[in-house]
Structure formats: structure tokens, C-alpha cells
Amino acid sequence: MSEVLTEFIRALRAADVRVSISESIDAGRTVELVGFDNRQVLKHSLGQVLAKTEEEKLSFDETFDKFFAFDQFKPPPKREDGPGQAKDGEGEGEKSESGQDAPSDGEGGEEGGAPSMPGQSSGGDGGAPQGAQSGGKPGGGPVNEGDVRQAGPNAPGGQNLLEMLEAGDAAALQMALAEAARRTQLNRIRLFTQRGMYVRRILEEMGLETLDQAIETAEREGTEAGDARGQEIREMRDGLRAQVRDYVEQQLELYTANAGKRLREEVLSQVRLSNVDHRDAKVIRQLVKKMAKKLIALNSRRKKRTLRGQLDVRKTIRKNIEYDGLLFDIVWKSEKVDRPKVMAICDVSGSVAQYTRFLLMFLYSLSEVLPQVRAFAFSGRLGEVTDLFEKEGIEKAIAETMHVHGGGATDYGMALEDFADLALDDVDHHTTVIMLGDGRSNNANPRADILDKIHDRARRVIWLNPEPKSLWNTGDSVMRSFTPHCDRAQTCASLKDLERVVSELLRTAV
């Protein structure tokens, strides 16, 4: 069975499509039968062989599209000018759009985009297409083509990278890319920070060096044609690099999206919140829920410890004095676990828009865990959303909060005044106050003095700012006037940060 197929089946399994041994053998026969040339036929065929429920079919389609991203390699436009080839390509396109093709297929176009005409790339109609591509510089093409040919074998399979690029042989390039990805074990990619490394390795694997050589050879000539040729290859190389980068990006998503939900969570929790887009909101919610559960578990574990606590010798003796030292009534040391009382104030203004949705989701889940969370939201004016959070589902609560309080211009001063009116009296030495916001006050008076008052009364004040510390105090950020009144002020730009803050909160709040 082809390595690419093996790899694909692995990706499918990671996407919760169950594939048995016998089915993978069937898949091998199927690929032998239909080949990799026609993307749609391949997709339909493998889909019927490998995905056996409606859900599996959904996963299959998604995984297939990411894995066999044939349309990454669009044949360069020059092909259309080339005699013969262009005709071929059009023929394919016509067929796919013909007659009764259901529009829902939506793939008619893609099908055309994956022309694979074996041997096309080695087709030797001289410098004609090349000339066209190099902007009609006469002479340049043919001469250099000779140079290029030396760089690698012409046999199918071991096809020269430059030839494939020049021929715009999408299917061959795709296979070469998939093969290089396999050899560099791209399937192990888990973190977005690894992208660059994989892009480089894959390019090397595909024969980047031959391109560099070809550029050098061309440019060493010192002729105008040579320079043009060098530039031409350079552009192809850059195009290829961009395509490989896209591919790596997709694969990262593929493997992180699918390699077990846990891995995804792990990866997600390291992704900066601003990168977490709308589509992932659902996953975040699950993650937050799970984190919330974990927090509950932590709590109850600590409780249990108090149940089988140690003997409190002093108290026991004092209590049993009346029994002449006979120890009737035994007193155990109990570690009293108070659930912290939390007031959370969330900035939902425009400047933190990409974070608030997440922060509110987190807040919401948190208030499910800790019964004594009071939640406030503000842009300009501040309002309490505790009831809303208690009564409504997360979606509605967040939408409502955003609707009522969201999106406006920030005014920390006004918000703190409102908070003081609403809740300052209830802040006591059991209370932890959490500020979620970027501390950008639109040049209005931030009223740090109110925060100071809050700090005086509260157990602690924690400020979580989604911006990295390097941005604090730049522009209209007035973090410097707030931080003196905080017990802790830290960047909170990822789930990991938040998780740490929260567990610390639970551990230390007495």
C-alpha cells in the first residue's frame, strides 16, 4: 500500500474514523483502481470504503480535504497557452461541470484544478511555455532548460522538482510534497512554533537545493537572460515555499484538531487567546468545562483530606480534661477549606474584543464551580451580570453581556466608580477581586484611587491583562497606575495562564 495512503488512514483514525485492517486493504485496492489523479473520484471512492456512518463521513470529508489539498498547486497560467495541454485541461473542466452535476458537490472546479497528465512535465515542446513565462525573453528558456535537466533524473517518480514546477504538474507536486511530509514525519507536528522547522525540512526533502543550484547556475552566466532565468526560478521557489507553508499549516490543524481531543486541548491551552477564532469556541467551552471540573475535583480532594486529618492533640486533651485525662472525645485537626469569594470585573470594550468572549466563557464556567462569584462587565459604564450568568445558558449569557455592555470605548474611571457604588460595601477580607482587562483607559482618568480603596478592603486584587507585559504602559495603557494596588498583575493570554491563576487562587484563598 502506498505510504501516502497509510498516512492518510492514520489521519483518519486520529479524526475518529474507525478503519479496520480489512478496510485499509480495500482502500489500497481502491487507490490502485482509481489512482490519485482525480480528486473527486478518489474522495467519493475512499469515502465509501472507509467511512461507514454519517458522522464518519463528515470527519472523512474534512480530513480528506485537508490531507489531499490538491488545489494547492494550481497549474500556472502559462499551461493554458501551451498547445495540447490546454486542450486537455479544458476537457476535464467541461466534464466536471457538465449536465446534471449536483451543485452541492461544489467540487467541479477543484476537479479541474487537479489535472494530472502523466508525462506532461517532461513534455518537450521546447522553450515555448517557458518563454511565455519568462515574459517573452528570447533565448533564455531553452539554454537554461538544458542546465536544469542535468540536475536530476527525468524518470517518473524521481522527477526533478524544477521540472514539476515548470510543468505545473499539480498531482506530481502534491505527491512529492506528501512524500516529503511523510519522510520528515510531519504527522508529529503539534505546536505552531514547529511550523518553520517543518517547512524548511520538507523543502529540503523535496529538493530545494536543486532549485538553489539552478538559480546560481543561471545567474553565474552574467547575462541578462541568465538573470531573468534566475529570477524566474526564484519566484517559483518562493511560490513553492508559500505552498508548503500552507500545507504545514493545514497539517498542523489536522493533527492538532484530531490527534485525540486531549492533545488538542493541550495545544489549544498554549495558543494565545487572540489566535483562538470563533470556530474553536466550542472546543474552548469544553476545555473550560473540563478545567472547571478539575477545579471541583481539586476542591473535593482537599475536603477529603480534612476528613481523615490528623489528631489534634492539644484540643483533644483540653476537651477531655473533665474525663480525668481519659480520651473520650477525640478532636481531629481539620483544615478548613473556604471556597473563595470572588468578584470579577471584565472589560468587554472594543480594544479587548478578541479576548472577552473567551474571558466571559471562562468566567461563566468559573461561576458554575464557585458559588460566590459576582460578575461585572463594562466598557464605559459598568453593570453586574451575576444574575444573568446564573439564570441563562452560557451562549445567551455571553451574548447578552456583550449586547448590553460590549464594544464601547473603555473608561476605567467610570467603571470603577460604578463598581464602588454597586459592590464596594460587600468587599471584605474574604474577597478576591479579579480585573480582566487591558488597562487602556482612552486617556480618561483611570481613578486608580478607587482601586486602591478596593485593595484596602479586599483579601487580594488580581489583574489579568491579555496583553504581553511589553505593551503595558504603551499608548493609552495605564497599567502603571493600577499595578501598585494589585497583589498580582500578570499577562493572561492563554488558557494555561488562566488555569494556573485559578488553581493558585483556589489553593491560597483562605
Added chain:
Amino acid sequence: MKPEDEIQAVREGFAKGGYICDKQIATSIFLSRKLGKPILVEGPPGVGKTELAKATAEYLGQELIRLQCYEGVDEAKALYEWKYGKQLLYTQVLKEKLGDLMEGTVGLKQSMDRLHEFDDTFFSTEFLEPRPLLKALWSEKGAVLLIDEIDKSDDEFEAFLLELLSDYQISVPELGTIKAKSTPIVFLTSNNSREIGDALKRRCLHLYIPFPDSKLENDIIKARVPDVEEGLRKQLVAFVQGLRTLELKKHPSVSETIDWARTLVLLHAETLDAELVRDTLNVLLKFQDDIENVDGEINALTTQAQKASA
């Protein structure tokens, strides 16, 4: 021929016979023939699962052999039965001839041996009543075997089918192994009234037929109810497509769209209006609940559908 051309040929062949399908469906026919694997067809009722088997038989010029499953269907009904009546009759005849037959035998032992020679006769294919599965195996020219609504049978029967479908042969205790003379194309259909077992699914290609989109449904109506004018056709299809977006006990299927189109033709309707829809809605919706529940939406859906023909 390239696979995509063969698939296209299937589509066109089907269309000639009045079965209109997308590439996905045609691909499964192509694959099934090439790989020799059965196709498990799932999807809501009335989307043409059964029809697909019929269309395939017609397209290939092969006999369609159908096994309709039901609760309690068993080997005897699916594979073969002995013709007891015929066996009994022969026994009667034999009795009369018994004297002649036993002539020359000495003692019980020899008589029994002589009798045993007839066992084979009684349990020969002569006395076998083939049921659909065996018919399919015996078919000389190859057949299309439709095992319809497998979800209505029980697990036990499913396990039995598994054996048959794994290598198109079956062992009959009295006869030994019967092997398919030529591999039939096998369709199993299911309306999802229960989960089909994993083992069976692994053995089959899996084709899911959803409700058609409006382009495909228009083509189906055009083929099936040629009398309906284009404008009305577009409207009625758009209306049905709209109905399917509503929360209903049972969504109208292709078969209902066809029936409705025919009804509207009989009524000489030229265009859809709310009153006409109300009068004929029971053709589309089978539950009174559904009919009542959509009543409030009819005006909007009709207006929307009218735009479709514009």
C-alpha cells in the same frame, strides 16, 4: 476507460432508465463492480435506495433478485427450503414400489442400505426450493441481489448474511458448499431503524443517500413526471426543499415530491398558491401533527417557492 468516464457512463445509463443520481452514487456502482463488494445503502425512506438496485439491474441487463427483510426472516425464507410436498409425494410413490425395490435384498441391514441410496435423491437440488439468496448464487449470468431493509431483520440473520457476503458462498448441510456461479452485485438497504453491525459494515461499501438538493430533485421530477411544466416544477421542488428545513416528524422524501407533482398535474395547476398547497399537503406530509404545525409557514414557504421559478 478512466474511472471518471466509467462513472459518468453509469450516470448516463441510469438517467436513460429514469434514475437520476449524483456522482457519489454512480461511484459506488463502479466500485462495487470492480472490487466485488456489496453496497450498504443508508438514508431516509423514499430517497431511492430500493430504486437504485432496480436501476442497476436494468442498466446491466441483469435479473433483479429481491429479498425483502422483515422481523424474523430466516434462512428458510432467505436461502432455501426443502420441498416437503414433493418429497412426501415421492415417498408415497416409493412405498408402492417398495416391493420391487427391495427385491433381492437379504435381511434388514441390506434393505436399509438400499433405502439409504435414496437419501441423496431426496436431498438433492431436485427437492430444493431456492429462495432469493440461493437464486442469486445460482444465477448464470450474474444477478443484482437486493437485500432490502436489512434493518428490519435481527442480528442473527445479519450474522448469517455476513458469511454469505464474505465470499459469495454458503454451506448447506445436505449439499455441501454452494458457490456463486458469477459474483452478484449486492445491495443492502437500511432506513436506519437500527444500527447495522460493524462486521457487516466493514465488509460493505457504504453509501449514504441524503435528500437531494434542489438541482438534483428538479432533474428527478423532470424524469419522473415529464408532464409538469418547468415553472411549476421549480416551485414545487423549492417548496419541498423549504419544508425539509422545518422541524417535522417526517420530512417529505423524493417519493412524496413525485406524488405531489403528479397530483398537481392532475389538478391542472399552473402555479403554486397557498390554497392549492393546503388542499394537497396531505400528499407530502403523512402526519396530521406535521400538517397542522406547518400551517403557519405555508404562506411564507409558498411565496419563497414562487420566487424560485422567477
